[in-house]
Amino acid sequence: MRVTARVSIPVEAGNKGIRDGSLPKVMQQAAERWKPEAAYFTTFDGRRTAVFVFEMPDASAIPPFAEPFFMELDAEVQISPVMDTDDLQKGLSGMA
Numbered sequence: 001m002r003v004t005a006r007v008s009i010p011v012e013a014g015n016k017g018i019r020d021g022s023l024p025k026v027m028q029q030a031a032e033r034w035k036p037e038a039a040y041f042t043t044f045d046g047r048r049t050a051v052f053v054f055e056m057p058d059a060s061a062i063p064p065f066a067e068p069f070f071m072e073l074d075a076e077v078q079i080s081p082v083m084d085t086d087d088l089q090k091g092l093s094g095m096a
Helices: 011-020 022-034 059-073 085-093
Strands: 002-009 038-044 047-055 076-081
Touching (some): 002 011, 002 059, 011 022, 011 047, 011 059, 022 047, 022 059
Antiparallel strands (some): 002 076, 038 047
16 A cells, blocks of 8 residues: 655754764665655654655554654654555546
């Protein structure tokens, strides 16, 4: 299942993560493990934020994805299933 994950890091935890190297380490490890088709970095609500789009095999993969961000960066993690246009067309065609 394709998902989007938004990872928002509180300012103080992000500052600490940059100083001690844990922020880039956790981001790199996530990219290596989950191989996102897209990864973007921005700010939301004044927090450093990463947005990943990747394939999650099933719901049991949520803890392995989210826990490093929780534990290392005190981050807020939101995960939602997403569709591309082909998925949307397939889903809508089943409604007729």
